[in-house]
Amino acid sequence: MTAERAPVGARHVAIIMDGNGRWAKKRHLPRAVGHQRGVEAVREVVRAARTMGLEALTLYAFSTENWRRPEEEVSALMGLLKRYIMADLEEFVANNVRLRIIGNYKSLSADIVTLLDDALARTAGNDGTTLAVALNYGSQDEIARAAARAAAEGAITPEAIAAQLDTADLPPLDLLIRTSGEIRLSNFLLWQAAYAELWFTDVLWPDFTPAHLQAALEDFAARERRYGGR
Ligand code: IPE
Numbered sequence: 001m002t003a004e005r006a007p008v009g010a011r012h013v014a015i016i017m018d019g020n021g022r023w024a025k026k027r028h029l030p031r032a033v034g035h036q037r038g039v040e041a042v043r044e045v046v047r048a049a050r051t052m053g054l055e056a057l058t059l060y061a062f063s064t065e066n067w068r069r070p071e072e073e074v075s076a077l078m079g080l081l082k083r084y085i086m087a088d089l090e091e092f093v094a095n096n097v098r099l100r101i102i103g104n105y106k107s108l109s110a111d112i113v114t115l116l117d118d119a120l121a122r123t124a125g126n127d128g129t130t131l132a133v134a135l136n137y138g139s140q141d142e143i144a145r146a147a148a149r150a151a152a153e154g155a156i157t158p159e160a161i162a163a164q165l166d167t168a169d170l171p172p173l174d175l176l177i178r179t180s181g182e183i184r185l186s187n188f189l190l191w192q193a194a195y196a197e198l199w200f201t202d203v204l205w206p207d208f209t210p211a212h213l214q215a216a217l218e219d220f221a222a223r224e225r226r227y228g229g230r
């Protein structure tokens with residue numbers, strides 16, 4: 001299937017889905033409602049990535065720093081994650097979507113680990129769009145783990161580290177999107193973003209639609225990537 005895709009445009013897009021809290025605050029709603037609406041945006045954007053034929057979409061769902069949030073918010077986020085995977089797993093299976101998790105998800109609660117392991121196993125053979133969810137993910141943690149593994153194998157070179165990153169089986173990152181007007185990476189894909197194109201929007205994540213993704217991809221297509229050459 002991969003060979004049938006048009007070779008133009010972005011292969012791998014990643015998104016820092018930010019602004020759920022501000023979206024809720026603007027409407028005098030609890031933050032959890034913002035996160036719920038954020039899941040709706042995820043669902044539509046994942047569908048769009050699939051119908052657009054993206055090879056990989058990586059979504060920043062929970063960072064290693066997000067543990068600093070109140071326990072109530074952390075458990076609301078974990079509950080939403082669980083419900084999203086449970087609700088959409090059959091759709092992934094039916095539509096050839098391969099689920100991947102990046103980050104230290106094995107240290108999450110046992111019920112989530114079991115659910116994710118099952119979802120990973122059930123979609124492992126799919127070769128359509130890969131949906132990579134970054135969970136308990138921090139890029140510095142990822143690079144440190146990768147460097148330790150590279151060292152254990154004898155060579156700390158950029159290639160050896162890259163081969164040990166959580167994203168090693170994904171295409172190179174082409175486009176990194178962040179919503180909500182913040183212009184920072186917040187410990188997301190620091191290594192992989194070395195030559196990615198960056199796209200920032202003030203749109204808050206729950207308001208982000210496939211049309212915004214399309215706009216980002218159109219901007220991407222018009223950019224000239226030079227990788228240091230000339
Ligand atoms: C993004 O929305 C969701 C996660 C970080 C999990 P936020 O919760 O960070 O929303 P803001 O930044 O407070 O608006």
Ligand code: IPE
Pocket residue numbers: 016017018019060061062063066182184186
């Ligand atoms: C980044 O958003 C993490 C996720 C989207 C999961 P944050 O809201 O946590 O980032 P900061 O704290 O504003 O940098």
Ligand code: MG
Pocket residue numbers: 018019020
């Ligand atoms: Mg935020």
